Amino acid sequence: xxxxxxxxxxxxxxxxxxxxxxxxxxxxxxxxxxxxxxxxxxxxxxxxxxxxxxxxxxxxxxxxxxxxxxxxxxxxxxxxxxxxxxxxxxxxxxxxxxxxxxxxxxxxxxxxxxxxxxxxxxxxxxxxxxxxxxxxxxxxxxxxxxxxxxxxxxxxxxxxxxxxxxxxxxxxxxxxxxxxxxxxxxxxxxxxxxxxxxxxxxxxxxxxxxxxxxxxxxxxxxxxxxxxxxxxxxxxxxxxxxxxxxxxxxxxxxxxxxxxxxxxxxxxxxxxxxxxxxxxxxxxxxxxxxxxxxxxxxxxxxxxxxxxxxxxxxxxxxxxxxxxxxxxxxxxxxx
Amino acid sequence: xxxxxxxxxxxxxxxxxxxxxxxxxxxxxxxxxxxxxxxxxxxxxxxxxxxxxxxxxxxxxxxxxxxxxxxxxxxxxxxxxxxxxxxxxxxxxxxxxxxxxxxxxxxxxxxxxxxxxxxxxxxxxxxxxxxxxxxxxxxxxxxxxxxxxxxxxxxxxxxxxxxxxxxxxxxxxxxxxxxxxxxxxxxxxxxxxxxxxxxxxxxxxxxxxxxxxxxxxxxxxxxxxxxxxxxxxxxxxxxxxxxxxxxxxxxxxxxxxxxxxxxxxxxxxxxxxxxxxxxxxxxxxxxxxxxxxxxxxxxxxxxxxxxxxxxxxxxxxxxxxxxxxxxxxxxxxxx
Numbered sequence: 001x002x003x004x005x006x007x008x009x010x011x012x013x014x015x016x017x018x019x020x021x022x023x024x025x026x027x028x029x030x031x032x033x034x035x036x037x038x039x040x041x042x043x044x045x046x047x048x049x050x051x052x053x054x055x056x057x058x059x060x061x062x063x064x065x066x067x068x069x070x071x072x073x074x075x076x077x078x079x080x081x082x083x084x085x086x087x088x089x090x091x092x093x094x095x096x097x098x099x100x101x102x103x104x105x106x107x108x109x110x111x112x113x114x115x116x117x118x119x120x121x122x123x124x125x126x127x128x129x130x131x132x133x134x135x136x137x138x139x140x141x142x143x144x145x146x147x148x149x150x151x152x153x154x155x156x157x158x159x160x161x162x163x164x165x166x167x168x169x170x171x172x173x174x175x176x177x178x179x180x181x182x183x184x185x186x187x188x189x190x191x192x193x194x195x196x197x198x199x200x201x202x203x204x205x206x207x208x209x210x211x212x213x214x215x216x217x218x219x220x221x222x223x224x225x226x227x228x229x230x231x232x233x234x235x236x237x238x239x240x241x242x243x244x245x246x247x248x249x250x251x252x253x254x255x256x257x258x259x260x261x262x263x264x265x266x267x268x269x270x271x272x273x274x275x276x277x278x279x280x281x282x283x284x285x286x287x288x289x290x291x292x293x294x295x296x297x298x299x300x301x302x303x304x305x306x307x308x309x310x311x312x313x314x315x316x317x318x319x320x321x322x323x324x325x326x327x328x329x330x331x332x333x334x335x
Numbered sequence: 336x337x338x339x340x341x342x343x344x345x346x347x348x349x350x351x352x353x354x355x356x357x358x359x360x361x362x363x364x365x366x367x368x369x370x371x372x373x374x375x376x377x378x379x380x381x382x383x384x385x386x387x388x389x390x391x392x393x394x395x396x397x398x399x400x401x402x403x404x405x406x407x408x409x410x411x412x413x414x415x416x417x418x419x420x421x422x423x424x425x426x427x428x429x430x431x432x433x434x435x436x437x438x439x440x441x442x443x444x445x446x447x448x449x450x451x452x453x454x455x456x457x458x459x460x461x462x463x464x465x466x467x468x469x470x471x472x473x474x475x476x477x478x479x480x481x482x483x484x485x486x487x488x489x490x491x492x493x494x495x496x497x498x499x500x501x502x503x504x505x506x507x508x509x510x511x512x513x514x515x516x517x518x519x520x521x522x523x524x525x526x527x528x529x530x531x532x533x534x535x536x537x538x539x540x541x542x543x544x545x546x547x548x549x550x551x552x553x554x555x556x557x558x559x560x561x562x563x564x565x566x567x568x569x570x571x572x573x574x575x576x577x578x579x580x581x582x583x584x585x586x587x588x589x590x591x592x593x594x595x596x597x598x599x600x601x602x603x604x605x606x607x608x609x610x611x612x613x614x615x616x617x618x619x620x621x622x623x624x625x626x627x628x629x630x631x632x633x634x635x636x637x638x639x640x641x642x643x644x645x646x647x648x649x650x651x652x653x654x655x656x657x658x659x660x661x662x663x664x665x666x667x668x669x670x
Binding site: 024026117118121122124125128129132134137138140141142144145146147148149150151152153154155177178276277278280281282285291292293294295296299300301302 | 359361452453456457459460463464467469472473475476477479480481482483484485486487488489490512513611612613615616617620626627628629630631634635636637
């Protein structure tokens with residue numbers, strides 16, 4: 001948390017923006033975007049906008065605020081000693097854990113929440129697809145096979161969402177509106193309006209047996225790595241479907257492939273993988289009743305940068321008022 | 336329309352039910368289903384329930400009401416001369432046109448509307464899939480190809496629904512709730528609450544150019560056969576998607592394949608075909624960015640028969656009251 005309310009940096013910060021050359025321009029944080037979003041809350045004393053291959057080291061050393069999609073943690077630790085606030089334009093920061101590189105005087109905030117509308121739509125689509133058994137229909141199409149298996153209504157089906165944060169919560173809202181019955185699992189166990197029943201990770205195994213469709217939407221942490229293995233897939237009822245919009249490391253993919261090949265699971269939709277792009281020779285491409293999505297569930301380019309910078313603007317206001325920041329990463333929990 | 340209010344048949348009808356042996360039991364109209372749904376509105380004088388391969392010709396000749404999924408029109412014309420009402424348990428009756436086999440004294444009603452919830456869910460799913468370019472992602476998966484092409488929000492995209500009857504209207508409701516902008520085309524041009532703009536078939540071509548996703552949901556009639564040909568696909572903007580939940584004959588499939596192969600259309604989802612099951616050697620199985628569904632968009636087995644018989648029960652009440660029947664097929668329009 002930013003600790004001094006009166007600091008001049010909040011009102012006239014030195015801002016350093018780092019982009020990655022060649023990335024999708026929709027995600028580039030431009031000078032114009034900074035001014036458009038921040039001029040109402042501060043007057044930057046300095047604004048430097050560079051690609052990571054043309055760094056202005058002196059400007060970075062002086063900077064109060066760093067805005068970046070990818071963090072060079074070693075460089076930040078050794079050089080960017082004035083930083084009060086790092087706004088990461090990605091929601092997942094697990095690759096920067098442990099956070100021993102981060103000074104106590106520097107707050108790290110992520111882009112959690114900017115994905116809500118997009119992931120809500122994607123989650124609804126993918127859940128309806130799993131209910132309708134679209135992954136199996138797509139596999140059958142490869143073999144020119146017509147099997148008419150009528151499915152009842154999606155409304156009323158039981159969905160278990162592991163991780164009801166910004167992503168899982170947005171999906172839960174859409175599913176609730178479509179009539180799905182939702183159970184949620186989150187560390188705090190705290191209730192969410194659209195989630196019929198909320199419970200904690202220690203009840204995960206018993207919940208699996210009551211689930212038609214499982215949605216993984218948690219951050220990747222030491223606790224969630226390898227969450228779904230042989231035992232967990234077996235605990236799902238026959239015919240269950242699985243959607244992963246969390247991180248690839250949450251699933252043991254060999255166990256998933258077995259559960260699909262045996263016919264125990266009716267289908268799976270994966271949007272995230274341990275290695276992305278998924279290598280051409282990965283066996284996952286050809287596992288029956290498995291659909292591979294190229295990590296598109298949560299990113300809508302339109303307005304992405306503005307939504308990220310709105311978090312930063314909000315946090316400058318909060319810092320002025322001495323309030324806790326929004327989206328500050330907990331160094332222990334890792335998200 | 337049933338012409339005499341006082342007729343005894345309405346209160347004590349002779350009912351003949353014909354099922355097709357070997358069909359999905361969820362669609363079988365049983366004696367129990369008839370009694371469960373009709374006892375509150377009539378006391379059947381006779382109730383005969385047979386498969387089509389074991390007909391009771393005498394009972395059929397005496398029958399006032401025929402309930403059947405498939406109609407043997409020649410047999411009905413020559414033998415079932417007492418029929419006042421035929422309740423077809425299918426929504427599409429185009430295969431029985433022209434209706435010269437149907438006596439003026441016999442009303443034909445279809446099952447239009449029993450599919451609303453199911454087709455609403457399916458239509459929402461398929462429209463979200465076309466927006467997200469899932470058919471292209473599935474085609475790329477066959478080739479182990481990862482192409483990350485981020486899509487903006489589905490909300491706000493322009494959907495054109497051709498045929499805003501029971502099916503198209505149900506889809507329109509779901510899409511409206513998800514934020515799509517909907518234009519409808521229907522013969523009457525009459526407004527529907529969730530449809531932003533309603534127009535008539537003569538404006539079809541100009542509407543195509545303003546469409547992101549086209550949904551075909553009309554009955555198959557002489558006017559709609561071959562509705563979508565080379566010229567119409569070309570009139571859609573580059574990147575448009577097409578969903579067909581109407582009938583296969585509405586589309587010229589060679590023209591569709593060309594539009595997909597050239598990349599002009601981004602994808603198509605077909606649930607209906609001129610010949611079903613789609614033959615193993617059909618080229619459609621392998622057209623890029625085309626997903627083949629085995630005619631599942633509108634049928635949910637749970638409660639199907641009860642929803643059909645509720646139409647019949649309602650119509651017996653209407654006949655008693657001398658009111659027009661619901662779902663009566665117009666012999667000229669063919670639906």
